[in-house]
Amino acid sequence: MSALTIILDSVVKFEKAVQEIGVHRKLENLVVTLLVMRMFSGFLGALRSCADLRDATAGFRIITLILGAVSLTATAATPESLIGDERAVKEHFAQDKIQTLSAAQVIKHGKMLFNAKFTALDGAGRPAATSSEVPVKKDPGISLAMFRTAGPDSNACAGCHNQPGSGGAGEFVVNVFASSGVTNVDFDTLEPQFSNERGTPHLHGSGLVELLAREMSAQLQVIRANAVEQARTSKQSVTAKLVAKGIDFGELIIGADGFIDISKIQGVDHDLIVRPFSQKGVFTSLRQFTINAMNAHHGIQSNERWGKQWTHSNDFDEDGYSNEISSGDLTAISVYQASIQTPVQILSQDNVLKQAALEGEQLFKSTDCTACHTQYLPLKSLVFAEPGPYNNAGNLRQSDGQPIYQYPLSSEGLSQDAQGNWLIPIFSDLKRHVIADSDKPHFANERLSQRFIAIDEFMSAKLWGVGSTAPFGHRGDVSTLMEVILHHGGEATDSRVKFEALSDLERRKIVEFLKSLQLTTAQESN
C-alpha cells in the first residue's frame, strides 16, 4: 500500500469520523475530499487546491483534514468506501512492500488494474502529452479527452484484450494506431507514414514468452562476450555464430581491435536483446509494454518514465494528477499478465476432425512451417522475476535497488526434455523474418518503419492460441487461417509453396490443426 493510499484512506476514515459528529454536510465531504486528492496530485494539483479555496473556512478544513489524516495514518489499516468515489483504482501498491504480499494478492491487484476502466480521477487522459514512449509534449491547442486514433483510445486494457476473456485478443474493431507520438500526432496519426494500424494480440502464456526471450538474450550476449574476449586476446578477427535455443540469429564479426561488425545479425536487435512482444518483436518486457500502453491508450503515466527524474515535473501530461500508476502497480500488472494461463491444444470431440488435426500437425511440420513457427522452445527456469534483467532506464531496472518480485509460473500442461528444460509450445522462434515480397505483398502493408524494423519484417507469430484469436495478420484484416497462410512471402515462400502443393484436403487439415491451438478462459494459473 503506497503512502498516498494510506493518506487517502486515512482521509476517508477521518471524513467518516467528521460526518458522525455532524461537522460537515455530505456534499461538502465529497468536495473537500476531492480537493485533498487534488492536493496530493502534484504541482498543478497544489495550485488548483489553492485556487479552489475561495473562502477562509475552506483553508481551515484542509488543514484540519491533513492533520487528521496524518494523525490517523498510523492507525489506518483497511481501506473503506468513500461515498461518490469514482476512481477505478482505489489502492496502489508500493514496490518496496511488494515482497510482503502473496502471489494471490499481487495477481489480484494486477488483474484489477488490467480490467479497470480508468477515470479522470485516476489520472486518465494526457492533455499535454502525446502517445510517445518517451516524454513528448503535445502541440498546444484543443485536446480531446479520448481520441480513437492518436489516443487515449481506450478505458481499460481489457477493453481490447478481451476475447475469449480478459487478457485475450481483440477483433478488428479494437485495432490500434501505433505511431511514434511526435508533437503533432493528432494530425498525423491517420497518415500511414506516421502510423501503423495493428490488431490486438492475446497475452496468454506471456510470462513464459518473456522468460524464453530473457534466456535467449543471455545466451546471445555470452556468445558475443566470449568472441570479443577471444578477438582481443588473439588480436585477430573472430566470427561468432549467434545461436540461441537452436535459433540462428546470424553472426558477429569482431575485429582485432575489439569493434563488432553487426551487419550480419539476423532477426534480432543488434544489442542482442530478444524483444518478444508486439508483432514486430520490439518490446523487451511486459513491464515496458505496459508502461507504453498505459500512456498511449489510457493517458496513465508512470513515474518510471514520466516522473520528475526525467521530466522535471510531477505532472508531465498536465492533467492535474501525479503518481498515476506506481512501480508496485506495474509489477502487479506485469505479474498478472505473466500468469495468464498457457494456451493449450484442444482436439475436437468429433473423431474425424480430431484425426484431421493430428494429421494436420504432421503436415504443418513437413511443409517446414515449423522452420519459423518453432513448435517448442526449451526453457530452463519458470521463475518470473519482475522487473526483468533487460529493462533500460524508463522502466524499473534490477539495478534500481527496489525489491525484485519472484513468481514461479505454472508448469501445468508443459512437458520437459531430457535435460529438464520445460518445453514451451509457442510455435514461434522469437525471431524476425522478411514475410512479404513482390509476389505476396500483403504483409508489407505498412509504411512506418517501427523501431528500426523494415516494413516487410515481422516476428514469427506465436501460433499458440491462434485457433481462438481470429482475425489474423498484424492488422487483423485477414479473416481465415487459409488466407493468412497463403499471404506468406519472403523467407516463408518455400513453405507456402509446399503448402500450395498439398491437396485441398491436406491444406484443410493444417487449418484444422491450427484451430486446435486455443486459449482457455480458466482461472489464472497458480
Place this chain on the structure above:
Amino acid sequence: MKIQKYLLCSALLVAANQGMAVQAPQMQEETDSSGIQHQYTGGWEYFVGGGVAVFDCNNDQYPDLYFAGGAAPAALYINQSTLGQALKFNKNLVSSLALEAVTGAYPLDIDNDGILDLAVLRVGENILFKGLGNCQFENANKEWGFDGGSAWTTAFAATWESDNSKPSLAFGNYVDRSLPGSPFGTCHDTDFYRPDGAGKYSLNTPLSPGYCSLSLLFTDWNRSGTPSLKIANDRQYYRGEGQEQLWKIPAGTAPSRYTAKEGWQRQRIWGMGIAAADLTGDGKPDYYVTSMADNKLSTLASADGTPNFKDIARVRGVTAHRPFVGSSVLPSTGWHAQFEDVNNDSFSDLFVVKGNVEAMSDFALLDPNNLFLGTPQGKFIESAETANLLSLHRGRGGSLVDLNLDGLLDVVVVNREQNAQLWRNLGAGSNNKSAAMGNWLGLKIVQPEGNNRNAIGAFIEVRVADRTQSREITVGGGHAGDKAHWHHFGIGVAERAVARVQWPDGKWSPWIRLFANQHARISRDKSTADTWLPFASAKKLAEQ
C-alpha cells in the same frame, strides 16, 4: 484564517518545488585511492593554465590523463580502471612528456596515422609530440617543421582547413613579458600555423592584436561550413580596444577579425575558458565563457548570419557569480568549463572549475566548483553539493569523462598547489556501488582513410522522438586542456536513438541506428555502427 490559507498554499508550492528537484548523480571522491598524485605549481606564470589532456594512448579505449605541472614536471597517468569499478591509475615514469613549464595540453591526431598526438603548451617552447602507440611519444617539432617559439602559451585549438594534410593550429599566448610596462597592456599575439604543401608548419600568421588569450576554439558558430576562431581574453591585462574576439579563417586566405560593422559586439570579461553546446535546439553551438564573476552564456541572436550574440546566463541560471556555499559574497573566479550530461537524462549539464587566482582578496578565496544540472525547461540547477562534488581547492583545468566506461561521466579537476582530484560517478548508487541513471550512448566518429581521422569540425546529431541533440567535434576550448575520447550522449528514457554526422566537408551520413547503453563507432564508409564492449564485461558475462 487568511494567513492559514496562504501558509498552506506556500507550503504546498514549496513542497511541490522540492519534489521537482532534478536528480543529481552521486560522486564519490577517489583521489587518494586512484594513484593520482599531482599538483599544478609555480609562480606568477602558473597562476593561469593547469590543464589536463584526456585521451587513450594505449588503444584500450579507457582514457588516460596527462596533467600539466607548471613549474613541476607534467605527468602522464595510465588508466588501470576496469568496467564500472574504482578509478585506478599508474604514473608513466619514463614518459618523454614529463616536461617542466607545461601549462596545458590538447590531444589530436596531427599526422593522420590513427594514433593521437599531443600539443603541449608551455611557458617557453611549445612542443608537438607524435604518438607512437602504447603511450610512447616523441618530439616532432623538427619533423613537422614546427617552431614552438618562446611565448607564454595558455590556449590552443586546431582545425582542418579544406584538404590540408595536417590541421591548422592556433596557440593562444598570454602576457608578453619582454615588452616595456609588462604585464599591463602587453598581451601577446595568437600564433596561427598552417601546414604548407609539404605538411610542414612553416607558415605562422600572428593574429594581431592579441589580448591575453586563455582559451581558443575553432567553431562553426553559424553553421556556414567554415569554422571561425573564438578567443576568450583576460581583461586583467589588456588595455585599450581589448575584448573577446572572433576571427574569420577563410581557407587559404588571411584571417581577419569580425568587426562591429559585421555585427560583432564588444564584450570585455576576464575570459578564462570556453565550453560549447547547442542548448537552444537550433543546431548551432551556444558558448559558455568563464570569467571572474561575469561568466557568459552566449547564444546567436541574429537571424542573418552575423555574429551578434546575446547573453542568456542569467535566464538559464548559470551566472555562477559567487560561491554557492559558505558566507562569502565575494565574486567567483571561473576557469575550465564543459558541457556534458552527467546524469544521462538527455539534457546538457555544465561543470565549472573555480578557484582564486592566488590570493586575490577582492574575490572569494573559498570558491567551490559548480555542477549545473540541465532541466527540460532549459534552466540549470546548481547541484555540486547534492552530488558530493564540493571542493574548495583552487581549481584550474578539469574534465568530465567516463574513466571506467560504465556510461557515467566521472570528474577530473586540476588544482593549483594542491592535489588533482578524481570523483567516480556512482550515478544513482552510493557507497562504492554504482547504479545506472538514464540511458546513454558513447560514440566514436571516424574517417578511416585520409586526413582528419577523428572528424574534427563535424557535427553529430542524436535524435530521440522529435528532439535532436547536436554537438560539434572540436579540438580546443576548456581551460588549457581537452579530451579526445568517446562522445557521450545521455538519452534519458529512450532505449534507442538515431544519429547522423555532418562530416567536415559538409556531407551528411545516413541516420545510423543505435541501441542504448552501448559504445559504438560511426565510420564514414559504413551505414551501420560497429559496437564495442568494455573488456571486463566480456569476462564477467562469460563467467556467469
